[in-house]
Amino acid sequence: MNAQIETVLKSKFGYDHFRPGQAQIIQGVLDQQNVLGILPTGSGKSLCYQLPTYIQGGLTVVVSPLISLMQDQVIQLNLQGEKRVISLNSTLNMVEQQAILSNLSHYLFLLIAPETLGRRDVLTRLQQIGVQLLVIDEAHCISQWGVDFRPSYLQLGTIRAKLRPKSTLMLTATATQRVQQDILEKLGVSATTQKVTFSVDRPNIFLDVLQCPDDQAKVAQLKELLPHLALPGIIYFGSRKKAQAMAQIIQQDLGISAAYYHGALATKDRYLIQQRFMAHQLQVICATNAFGMGINKKDIRFVIHYHLPTNFESYLQEIGRAGRDGQQSIAIGFNSPDDYQRQLALLHMGLPDDTMIKLFYQQPKKFANTGDTAFDLLWAYQQNGFDQQQVQKLLQHKLIEKQQELTAFNQFIQSQGCRRQLLLAHFGNELTHPHDEQCCYRGFDPKPLVRLKQIGLYVNQQPIADQQVLATQPRKWQQILRHILE
Amino acid sequence: MEAIDLIRFFSDQPQRYKAIYYGLVGKKTISNLLAAKKNNYLVYFHSWPRLSLTTFQKCLQGLLRADFVAAGEVADSFYLTAAGQHYRQAQQPAIFIPSYYQGLCIPQGQQGIELLYLAIQVISEYHHGQKHYIPGTTNYLLQQRVRQWFQQVKHYPQLSQQLVQELTRWLTALPADQADFVAQNFQGYQFGFQQSELADKTPLSGYSQQLVQLDALALLLQYLAQQPQAFPLLGQLLIPDQWVQPILSYSANLTYQAFMAGQSLKQIGYKRRLKDSTIREHILEVALLMPGFDFEQLKQQDDLPPTDYFNIRVAEIQEMSGHERPN
Ligand SMILES: [Zn+2]
Numbered sequence: 038m039n040a041q042i043e044t045v046l047k048s049k050f051g052y053d054h055f056r057p058g059q060a061q062i063i064q065g066v067l068d069q070q071n072v073l074g075i076l077p078t079g080s081g082k083s084l085c086y087q088l089p090t091y092i093q094g095g096l097t098v099v100v101s102p103l104i105s106l107m108q109d110q111v112i113q114l115n116l117q118g119e120k121r122v123i124s125l126n127s128t129l130n131m132v133e134q135q136a137i138l139s140n141l142s143h144y145l146f147l148l149i150a151p152e153t154l155g156r157r158d159v160l161t162r163l164q165q166i167g168v169q170l171l172v173i174d175e176a177h178c179i180s181q182w183g184v185d186f187r188p189s190y191l192q193l194g195t196i197r198a199k200l201r202p203k204s205t206l207m208l209t210a211t212a213t214q215r216v217q218q219d220i221l222e223k224l225g226v227s228a229t230t231q232k233v234t235f236s237v238d239r240p241n242i243f244l245d246v247l248q249c250p251d252d253q254a255k256v257a258q259l260k261e262l263l264p265h266l267a268l269p270g271i272i273y274f275g276s277r278k279k280a281q282a283m284a285q286i287i288q289q290d291l292g293i294s295a296a297y298y299h300g301a302l303a304t305k306d307r308y309l310i311q312q313r314f315m316a317h318q319l320q321v322i323c324a325t326n327a328f329g330m331g332i333n334k335k336d337i338r339f340v341i342h343y344h345l346p347t348n349f350e351s352y353l354q355e356i357g358r359a360g361r362d363g364q365q366s367i368a369i370g371f372n373s374p375d376d377y378q379r380q381l382a383l384l385h386m387g388l389p390d391d392t393m394i395k396l397f398y399q400q401p402k403k404f405a406n407t408g409d410t411a412f413d414l415l416w417a418y419q420q421n422g423f424d425q426q427q428v429q430k431l432l433q434h435k436l437i438e439k440q441q442e443l444t445a446f447n448q449f450i451q452s453q454g455c456r457r458q459l460l461l462a463h464f465g466n467e468l469t470h471p472h473d474e475q476c477c478y479r480g481f482d483p484k485p486l487v488r489l490k491q492i493g494l495y496v497n498q499q500p501i502a503d504q505q506v507l508a509t510q511p512r513k514w515q516q517i518l519r520h521i522l523e
Numbered sequence: 524m525e526a527i528d529l530i531r532f533f534s535d536q537p538q539r540y541k542a543i544y545y546g547l548v549g550k551k552t553i554s555n556l557l558a559a560k561k562n563n564y565l566v567y568f569h570s571w572p573r574l575s576l577t578t579f580q581k582c583l584q585g586l587l588r589a590d591f592v593a594a595g596e597v598a599d600s601f602y603l604t605a606a607g608q609h610y611r612q613a614q615q616p617a618i619f620i621p622s623y624y625q626g627l628c629i630p631q632g633q634q635g636i637e638l639l640y641l642a643i644q645v646i647s648e649y650h651h652g653q654k655h656y657i658p659g660t661t662n663y664l665l666q667q668r669v670r671q672w673f674q675q676v677k678h679y680p681q682l683s684q685q686l687v688q689e690l691t692r693w694l695t696a697l698p699a700d701q702a703d704f705v706a707q708n709f710q711g712y713q714f715g716f717q718q719s720e721l722a723d724k725t726p727l728s729g730y731s732q733q734l735v736q737l738d739a740l741a742l743l744l745q746y747l748a749q750q751p752q753a754f755p756l757l758g759q760l761l762i763p764d765q766w767v768q769p770i771l772s773y774s775a776n777l778t779y780q781a782f783m784a785g786q787s788l789k790q791i792g793y794k795r796r797l798k799d800s801t802i803r804e805h806i807l808e809v810a811l812l813m814p815g816f817d818f819e820q821l822k823q824q825d826d827l828p829p830t831d832y833f834n835i836r837v838a839e840i841q842e843m844s845g846h847e848r849p850n
Pocket residue numbers: 454455456457458472473476477478
């Protein structure tokens with residue numbers, strides 16, 4: 038690894054060392070090879086394309102499936118002091134999009150959805166400028182064998198051929214062998230690609246699960262834990278309402294600065310919360326899964342699942358936000374007997390049923406741009422040449438797969454054995470250290486406070502400093518002007 | 524959209540609900556303008572450009588369910604019931620009535636506000652040597668505009684002091700509550716309230732909170748036009764000519780000038796090579812929007828039968844202008 042790379046690592050990102058695998062991917066990109074990186078969330082995926090961009094210059098195009106993911110990336114780069122980043126997506130009107138296209142040469146990073154990237158005007162402009170590095174984020178979306186299949190990703194093979202980037206970096210957190218093969222084939226890069234795979238293990242995150250008879254018990258459990266749990270942390274909820282209510286309880290009853298975060302918040306609020314969380318003004322975020330995809334806060338000490346997700350992938354991704362600084366951290370799941378029904382209901386959300394599919398295929402055009410996830414998915418399938426029967430089959434397959442995942446994940450939750458071993462096994466990894474007291478709790482943990490002491494995350498009393506920062510923000514205009522401009 | 528945000532536009536006289544919607548989003552047709560004038564919400568034109576018809580209709584259905592409004596005889600028209608009037612009374616503190624804002628003249632008000640706030644944020648962060656922050660708006664064109672402006676002004680001596688002076692001059696002129704609320708919407712170095720935190724502390728509805736800011740912006744634009752020397756920074760950011768437009772459309776104004784010079788509608792149409800119907804549209808717009816319009820002059824020179832659409836409209840407008848009531 039040459040000195041320049043290390044210098045950029047320090048000056049732009051503030052790190053002394055690479056995380057496992059990062060160096061290999063970056064070197065591959067700099068050698069203008071195609072690379073498929075299979076990295077768990079929280080292992081510094083975005084650094085793998087950001088760093089080479091700073092070294093080789095030129096435009097890096099990052100394809101991302103969701104607008105929220107793109108926005109998170111923009112935020113993350115902004116917070117690193119990078120302004121030469123722009124996201125081109127459907128929330129912008131045509132005038133704005135044209136303005137961006139004509140100024141494109143001033144940017145280093147372009148975040149874009151596959152649909153937008155496939156547009157002729159966009160392609161033409163990118164061909165004029167030349168693309169140094171093409172990054173396919175969430176690359177597993179291209180495989181119809183995966184649960185996250187996005188039909189629009191299928192166009193990326195053709196698009197890539199037209200763009201002719203110097204190198205292509207495919208990134209994904211999770212992909213089975215079959216999906217990996219599919220990614221390479223669909224993008225037409227099979228022969229030349231270097232594969233870099235890492236273990237999903239995060240040994241500094243203790244895995245804990247508590248049994249709570251009902252919702253009331255969960256609230257009580259949270260109230261008992263939080264005053265003694267090292268901060269900051271994230272608590273995940275299955276519903277916006279609950280996240281909102283608990284944020285208030287934590288703030289008022291426990292005196293810990295907390296905010297709620299979900300997809301229905303205004304953009305300004307989302308930014309403010311992320312910024313405050315980064316600046317240590319907020320200690321606890323009560324979030325739905327809309328939170329955190331691009332958030333790069335390194336010192337998160339705990340992730341609590343007030344409601345557990347429905348599969349290993351989400352679980353790994355969410356707990357992976359803890360302990361990115363390598364320090365001891367903990368993931369605590371709350372399990373209650375009622376949860377299974379809620380999880381089952383979640384499986385069907387966003388998936389069209391047979392009646393919807395039939396209705397849709399009678400007159401597809403009527404259902405363009407409804408804003409409904411299920412119909413949008415059907416539209417995407419139809420646009421990519423799938424007929425009714427194929428879609429029905431695919432979706433049935435998808436549902437079965439989701440059910441199997443839930444079953445497997447529930448075995449993990451209910452397990453009396455080493456949970457880390459189960460988690461790793463699911464992703465095809467093996468335990469590197471035998472289970473010990475720092476690994477996980479086998480069964481349901483009856484005394485979580487003891488556990489906190491054991492792993493060094495117990496605090497006697499939460500510090501009061503900083504918690505009042507927000508309460509003391511001025512409200513009179515004269516004070517505000519003084520505060521922000523003097 | 525909260526109930527009060529719609530109720531405020533209804534009265535005991537039935538009115539077509541869609542005209543209210545089109546007024547708020549700023550669809551400028553004669554019939555929408557007429558309805559707005561008749562029902563006293565002309566100043567609110569353009570004040571809610573991103574309101575969706577679905578949201579609006581849902582709100583209306585809520586009012587119907589609560590019996591706050593009832594259907595009038597004309598299709599799609601509604602009036603305020605006694606219960607609705609009572610509710611409006613009780614919710615008075617949630618309503619803000621602007622003093623300076625005239626939506627027809629500031630059609631892009633929301634963007635003006637966003638632009639101003641972003642500029643303040645940029646200076647604030649710059650003043651504190653902070654490069655790592657998230658801009659308060661994602662709007663690309665506004666970001667570009669502020670970037671360009673910042674390049675122009677960044678070497679101004681005592682930049683942030685100068686901005687404080689300009690903002691002070693503006694905010695002092697507003698009622699204290701309004702000035703405080705506007706400033707609370709600023710974002711800057713280690714400062715910013717979430718929407719919910721702002722809402723908790725004010726009795727105003729969400730829409731009224733927008734109006735408070737639009738109204739303040741209107742005053743600022745007025746100052747920028749009248750005393751540019753006092754606003755060297757903000758005057759370059761919000762160039763009044765770009766943000767404020769005359770209440771009459773350009774073409775209607777030409778017609779009006781010719782009309783006042785004594786030309787007949789036919790002559791004007793001939794000279795301007797426009798259809799008679801277009802000229803009449805212009806005259807209706809003028810009659811609606813210009814307070815001193817001379818109806819007598821129009822009647823003397825027009826030769827249409829009194830049952831014609833145009834004459835009925837003119838009569839309607841004249842009738843309204845006879846007894847203007849303040850909102
Ligand atoms: Zn274990």
